[in-house]
Amino acid sequence: MVTIYDVAKEAGCSPTTVSKAFNNYSGVSDATFKKIMEAADKLGYTVNTNARALATKKTWLLGVLFSEDVNTGIAHPHFSEILQSFQVRAGEYGYDVVFVNKRLGNREASYLEHCKYRGVDGVLLAANKMFTDEIQSVLSSEIKCVSVETNYPNQHTVISDNRMGSLQALEYLYFLGHRKIAHIACPLTSVAGQERYSAYKEFLKSKGIEENPKYLVETNAFKAEEGIAAATQLLQQAWDDLPTAIYCGYDEIACAAMTTFRAQGFRVPEDLSIVGFDNVAISGFTTPTLTTIEQDRGAIGRNAADTLIKMIEGKELNQPLDMRIPTKLIVRNSCARI
Amino acid sequence: MVTIYDVAKEAGCSPTTVSKAFNNYSGVSDATFKKIMEAADKLGYTVNTNARALATKKTWLLGVLFSEDVNTGIAHPHFSEILQSFQVRAGEYGYDVVFVNKRLGNREASYLEHCKYRGVDGVLLAANKMFTDEIQSVLSSEIKCVSVETNYPNQHTVISDNRMGSLQALEYLYFLGHRKIAHIACPLTSVAGQERYSAYKEFLKSKGIEENPKYLVETNAFKAEEGIAAATQLLQQAWDDLPTAIYCGYDEIACAAMTTFRAQGFRVPEDLSIVGFDNVAISGFTTPTLTTIEQDRGAIGRNAADTLIKMIEGKELNQPLDMRIPTKLIVRNSCARI
DNA sequence: CTGAAAGCGCTAACAG
DNA sequence: CTGTTAGCGCTTTCAG
Secondary structure (H helix, E strand, O other): OOOHHHHHHHHOOOHHHHHHHHOOOOOOOHHHHHHHHHHHHHHOOOOOHHHHHHHHOOOOEEEEEEOOHHHOOOOOHHHHHHHHHHHHHHHHOOOEEEEEOOEEOOEEOOHHHHHHHHOOOEEEEEOOOOOOHHHHHHHOOOOEEEEOOOOOOOOEEEEEOHHHHHHHHHHHHHHOOOOOEEEEEOOOOOHHHHHHHHHHHHHHHHOOOOOOHHHEEEOOOOOHHHHHHHHHHHHHHOOOOOOOEEEEOOHHHHHHHHHHHHHOOOOOOOOOEEEOOEOOHHHHOOOOOOEEEEOOHHHHHHHHHHHHHHHHOOOOOOOOOEEEEOOEEEOOOOOOOO | OOOHHHHHHHHOOOHHHHHHHHOOOOOOOHHHHHHHHHHHHHHOOOOOHHHHHHHHOOOOEEEEEEOOHHHOOOOOHHHHHHHHHHHHHHHHOOOEEEEEOOEEOOEEOOHHHHHHHHOOOEEEEEOOOOOOHHHHHHHOOOOEEEEOOOOOOOOEEEEEOHHHHHHHHHHHHHHOOOOOEEEEEOOOOOHHHHHHHHHHHHHHHHOOOOOOHHHEEEOOOOOHHHHHHHHHHHHHHOOOOOOOEEEEOOHHHHHHHHHHHHHOOOOOOOOOEEEOOEOOHHHHOOOOOOEEEEOOHHHHHHHHHHHHHHHHOOOOOOOOOEEEEOOEEEOOOOOOOO
16 A cells, blocks of 8 residues: 555655645645655555544545335435435535444444444434434434434424425315315325425315315325325225325325226326325326426435535535425326316 | 543553454453443443554445446436345445545545545445446456446356346247237446347247347437337337337336337237336336336345455355346236237 | 654554 | 554644
8 A cells, every 4th residue: 555655755755745735735835746746646646534534533424324214215216316416416525425324343333333433524314213312312412414304403404395395286286176185194203294294284274175084194104005005095084075186295105096096996187186296206107197296306415415514614504404495396197177 | 532542441451452352352351341341331432443444454344336327326226226235234244335436535536546545345336337447447456346237257246137037028928929029128338238138139049030120229228218219219110010019128118118109009018018127116006017027136235245245354255256146027917918 | 845753543463 | 361562544733
């Protein structure tokens, strides 16, 4: 391994100067700077982060903390896209991204221990189970955090505007003439589930529509199978007075529900209009294609990175603690005028 | 920050002994071991990886190298699932996973530089552009590599058995009576594209069916849009003598093609049978649901982790250089007997 | 503008 | 079984 000592020797200067040169510090003449860079090139020198981190206590490492419950891990299309843009943006600032888990070498550990072990400068929280002790302990530690799924009190968050999105979906259905609107809710243990559900209630109230408990079904996870169960349950509950439209809190669930309804002989959208939430890839290829609410995952990831890095570097944040990214109604073919 | 010196003082022993205890080295009495652990607990001590890495030259860090071309980044459902299982398995061995990119602090760099900078113990290659200089330089470096997409000569790879999968798809169509089978190929710059295509040719040959150039369309990326173009092109090319079945190299493309065919008035599967490859989430929710070839992404990720870690730790590998993970035919509703 | 020296927290011989 | 000592590669005062 080639070190600054090697470069120094080759360039005919001291290691200190090499270090300064590589850190773009002032106080290195152009001539020596050039000599150092040439020497480094020639020798194939690369800074050693571990040594640097040891000396500076800064690792340029950002941890990503995914909770694997409720089918919300890396493999979830929503998060993988957020992660993608987060990672790219972080890279632009010189930060690398590492996964945080509950292990420490050979043994079980806590997320916090893992963060300290790796010495991450900050953490992206993508956990949607709220307020677990595990998460709480990293939130209340020294480590800077930004959350992209759950809005923890007094913590910076970057999340889709679930209320706005829900209202977009519901106003659209209303505009099409629907008044009997059901809601298939995401797990109410998640912020997404809660916010979309309360927006639904708020909407009904604002339109003077009475809440009908038969028009509400809650799911247990963000996955397709839940849609089948939810659709079945909804049909049973509301058999005597079926809704004309359904606002569904998540696309995969909406798609599975749609398939279920059609299997039962309902026509979508003629008999039943459906709106989803998320604009997951699949929603453009179902029959009919799904009208849904798009989340700007790129923006979420980028803003999360910007926020976290500003916090780490002690820069001013001109943004609310609870930053909301606008959503967009994507009209496709799963809704009809009544 | 609490160090081994603090723990040593608290436990009444030397830092060396603390180090030994934390590394599970022999030569620490049960009594002192216990005292050390208690002291560490009390003080909230966590090993500092940077210091450890500096001393041992081992980081317990695995790099993941994704090429962002051809729509094959982290956000691609196929890779995100592989990454998920890779990451979990690596964690079980005490390794953390970090993304490798082309940056180094403030400036552009090469993948290799980035790997050296972070000092990763090994790299997971998920790049599907073959033989770029960039990739080549990390392959020919000291760093241990495993590839999960492209099989580089003399390098360990863990990939789906594309030939077997293709044959499963094609034999199934043949079994249903199809003889005029077209192929919508994945980008032939990718190994997946190439292997699936040559299996297609091999299959035709084995059945004594002559290749018909009109029955072949190549796509340019692993994404849905390509399916629309491919379907359109296939229809134009083969208008006078349409195939009865299509073997499509990738699900999203198959789904989009299916939608296109149906929009043109073709019935699937009555007029046209379609088989995909990948078993991506979406394929279970199209109309009709897509018959496809399942890749065992969990197994790919796990085996890749196992392989890489064995290489790093100098353990024996009882496996071929080019490890193939079996695929499975998933029969759904997009194929009909002729 | 340049460099010498100390130290970041840990591990690895080597003695005891 | 335990401890002393000398680094790992880099940054950071502080002098020159």
